Amino acid sequence: MRLPVPVRVRWSDLDAYGHVNNAALLTLLEEARVTAFWAGGPEGSPTTAIIDAGPGATSVTVIARQEAEYLAQIPHHREPIVVDMWIGRMGGASMDVCYEVLSPDQSTVYARAQTTVVMLDASTGTPRRLSAGERAAWEPFLEEPIAFRRGGDR
């Protein structure tokens, strides 16, 4: 199962080429993760938003790896674009979050990406294991990871 997360493109995400800048795409993915995974707010979906991360929280989530394929340029949109998320792998202390970034009407795939997120204990700064609650919450979102095209001319 995938979790579609609406994310708003900002005017300043565009660079002078008139499209969302390559680094700004990662910020859009970050906002999708924060919306889906971080607990504590009234919008938190009960099944997914369970990580106690953010300022003053018990967990810190750090990024160990990130990979992105830019398939089409993202123009400015007034309506939110859709970041379709799923879990490609759950490890001991980390997981791979997968994304397809779609136009508001979901007719265009702008990008595909994958992020390895590692859970740290906020007090010690060292990795901690995914909890049983986290595993249970994310289990329904486990799907095949992205098969990236790597190498060759594109």
Next chain:
Amino acid sequence: MRLPVPVRVRWSDLDAYGHVNNAALLTLLEEARVTAFWAGGPEGSPTTAIIDAGPGATSVTVIARQEAEYLAQIPHHREPIVVDMWIGRMGGASMDVCYEVLSPDQSTVYARAQTTVVMLDASTGTPRRLSAGERAAWEPFLEEPIAFRRGGDR
């Protein structure tokens, strides 16, 4: 041969965890590319800064793929950090730019990354072949691409 490019970390590149944000790292890589590859300024090194890119130029450089391994958190530095760059592959209309992101004294490797850059003709928006001049300029910087660790728990 590698090209060490000094890049300045900004205070606003840090997020509330007190380190350079994962997306901001890609902005630092972009600044290294602009410094090394784009022609037209007084600082342009004669052997590398030969792409006529930027606003009003004949070429547009777009990013097709990007991959980054975050090895250590990057704190604020007053001095520029060093983005050590080389070319991992030269294709017909694209090339893979490789980076090691180092602390100012080059004692710490903060990140490794690779970007596939595609050259577009600015007037048509379609890919154009690397020119003989570009190939000659970048030939000395050809080295083995990065062997990324992919998959498994980290």
Next chain:
Amino acid sequence: MRLPVPVRVRWSDLDAYGHVNNAALLTLLEEARVTAFWAGGPEGSPTTAIIDAGPGATSVTVIARQEAEYLAQIPHHREPIVVDMWIGRMGGASMDVCYEVLSPDQSTVYARAQTTVVMLDASTGTPRRLSAGERAAWEPFLEEPIAFRRGGDR
């Protein structure tokens, strides 16, 4: 009458002090303006979103002046904060947009700000007069401009 515009704070808007960075506040104001004033999207409120701005549009809106008073630090919020907007002055070719930036529950005033926006004709790049339609649309939102505290120790 004021127009309350919900605007989402991003994780990367916070700097290493753990609060929304001073420059990022202006980005939040920009998003409120884009939402309220730019035409063309399905979310456009019929009475206000009437400027044909953005890429490929007939008008360009440029900022001539900006003033902001930072009253309280803005923490990360999962829910959108509220940018309460009104027009403090309508001139020939420009207007002053006023803002109070409020917490999601509107109990805290984080900041007050004012932006002078100038309308340019996109084809000539020169100022153009506010149209009768724009004046009629914004008339209901005319209120007293902000009385900023200026000078002295704060």
Next chain:
Amino acid sequence: MRLPVPVRVRWSDLDAYGHVNNAALLTLLEEARVTAFWAGGPEGSPTTAIIDAGPGATSVTVIARQEAEYLAQIPHHREPIVVDMWIGRMGGASMDVCYEVLSPDQSTVYARAQTTVVMLDASTGTPRRLSAGERAAWEPFLEEPIAFRRGGDR
């Protein structure tokens, strides 16, 4: 006396209008302040870079007010632009930093701005008085504050 601080414009500071975004200007000012005022790095000028700010420091500098006049659009530059800084007012616990933002060859004034910086004690979060050392260091940079044009059509 004024202190000219070179600051590099990033490609991503430009928005889709092809010029430095209005909020990004404040980030450029912030970088000038960090370079000029924060102590601790090898580049610190002995007379000015004396505030122990940044992560883990004894002081926190917060922005209470900011005002900017945008006089000309800032294009991308390969060379650093120049932020000419001086002190417009030294109060008990705060000071007004003034800026003229100039093109690399200093022939064009892009913007004028003023920031009220308040010194906080990092441990208590409350304002602290400017020290005698700070006053002595900044005294030579005291000049008339900026006379902003306010109100009327521009």
